[in-house]
Amino acid sequence: MTAKVLIVEDEAALAEMLRYNLEAEGYAVRHTARGDDAEMMVAEEHPDLVLLDWMLPEVSGIEICRRIRSRPDSRNVPILMLTARGEEGDRIRGLSTGADDYVVKPFSLPELMARIRAILRRAAPDRIADVLAMGDISLDRAAHRVTRGAREVRLGPTEFRLLEFLMESPGRVLSRAQLLDGVWGRDAYVDERTVDVHIGRLRKALIRGKEHDPVRTVRGSGYMLDMEPVN
Numbered sequence: 074m075t076a077k078v079l080i081v082e083d084e085a086a087l088a089e090m091l092r093y094n095l096e097a098e099g100y101a102v103r104h105t106a107r108g109d110d111a112e113m114m115v116a117e118e119h120p121d122l123v124l125l126d127w128m129l130p131e132v133s134g135i136e137i138c139r140r141i142r143s144r145p146d147s148r149n150v151p152i153l154m155l156t157a158r159g160e161e162g163d164r165i166r167g168l169s170t171g172a173d174d175y176v177v178k179p180f181s182l183p184e185l186m187a188r189i190r191a192i193l194r195r196a197a198p199d200r201i202a203d204v205l206a207m208g209d210i211s212l213d214r215a216a217h218r219v220t221r222g223a224r225e226v227r228l229g230p231t232e233f234r235l236l237e238f239l240m241e242s243p244g245r246v247l248s249r250a251q252l253l254d255g256v257w258g259r260d261a262y263v264d265e266r267t268v269d270v271h272i273g274r275l276r277k278a279l280i281r282g283k284e285h286d287p288v289r290t291v292r293g294s295g296y297m298l299d300m301e302p303v304n
Contacts, residue, residue, distance in 0.1 A: 076193050079120040080104040081111040082155065083129055091124060094182060094255065097242045108132035112140050115147050122193060127156035135170050142171035151196045153188060181258035205240040208300030210287060212240055221279060231256065232275045239298040248295040272296055
């Protein structure tokens with residue numbers, strides 16, 4: 074079953090970025106910009122995780138967190154708070170109110186996704202897969218291991234994350250900018266040509282002999298993972 078994530082965020086651009094990346098990883102995503110709507114949606118839709126902004130119009134994220142925790146039917150829903158308030162006292166207040174984790178804006182997208190997976194593994198282990206498979210390629214997140222057919226594929230940490238990101242979006246063309254954001258993080262000062270270098274290393278590790286190249290270059294657009302050989 075697909076894990077359901079509720080985004081409670083009033084900054085439209087950030088909410089859209091979160092929705093795009095969560096859906097790319099296979100999550101079912103709902104969004105609201107209002108805290109009072111979030112309380113109702115948690116009660117009616119029973120999400121597996123709530124991404125909750127601290128600073129919301131009308132009702133604050135802290136108050137919504139408190140209300141969710143006070144209800145018997147939602148007190149165990151995992152809550153990850155997003156906030157620009159990074160002082161220790163604010164972090165303690167957020168966690169004391171009942172948040173399971175706390176991420177300060179601006180944040181690293183790969184780190185946020187890793188925290189989301191970690192929370193869901195604990196709270197809903199049946200909703201998130203440790204192993205991704207596509208064609209004869211298998212990626213085990215927990216063991217940090219990749220195989221193609223019967224052989225093990227040895228990858229560096231960046232190539233591993235690059236393959237993981239591509240496998241999370243099967244059949245989707247990802248631009249170099251999207252790959253930079255998803256693999257290196259939006260705050261990383263990395264040239265887009267770096268993506269091409271690591272794609273080359275990934276291909277070299279994945280292909281042996283006459284094996285099909287699973288990484289397709291889409292000219293002018295980016296890259297995608299495609300297990301069907303091109304005739």
